[in-house]
Amino acid sequence: MLSANQGTLGVTAQNGSAEDREEMSLRRFLHDLAAPLSAVSLHLETAVRRVQKGGDLTESLATAQRELEKAFELFESGRTKLMKNSEPPKAAR
Numbered sequence: 793m794l795s796a797n798q799g800t801l802g803v804t805a806q807n808g809s810a811e812d813r814e815e816m817s818l819r820r821f822l823h824d825l826a827a828p829l830s831a832v833s834l835h836l837e838t839a840v841r842r843v844q845k846g847g848d849l850t851e852s853l854a855t856a857q858r859e860l861e862k863a864f865e866l867f868e869s870g871r872t873k874l875m876k877n878s879e880p881p882k883a884a885r
Contacts, residue, residue, distance in 0.1 A: 821870045828862040835859065 808816075839852035 821866070825863060825866050825870070828859040828866070831859040832856045832863070 835852045835856040839849045839856070841847075842849055842852060
């Protein structure tokens, strides 16, 4: 079920101006990018606790690395879209 804010944002994104849609797209992108970065932070904290206890870091570090790879892929995808949208129109010849 959507909250009042989510419903309003959805209507704004669908029916609003191009600027509203761009802002909503940017918000979604940043949210999607934050998810793997939060996971990296969590797994690095777990690795610190494991090293303090003399445990094996392999699993925590491998998961952190995979999540960083996801974040970089998302970032690159977003950067590519942003650069594509910000290119000046080419002059007709």
